Amino acid sequence: MAGKLSLLIGLGAGYVLGARSGRERYDQIAAKAQELWHDPRVQEKAGQAQQVVQEKAGRAGNAVKDKVSSSSDGSSSNGSNSATGAASGTGAGSGKGGSKLP
16 A cells, blocks of 8 residues: 555656646645545544554564563673683584684
């Protein structure tokens, strides 16, 4: 639906900007757009869309917060172990070939 709306807006803008019929036609189009925007059905749908976006944003924010807190909990317990593991040669990068540093 967003793709169709974007297409209509783009076509409308292209027509308005490319039309050679002057200010009168522009004023007609602008008045029709205002009339459409102030239609109660359009306002209702816009309000519903705003609620959906707010709900989804809230859920996404909570999910990110949960991921960050769980990742910071896990990294603090592994942080000291990874440094000692690397020093003793048991960390990542100490495979069969040993260290790859020159």
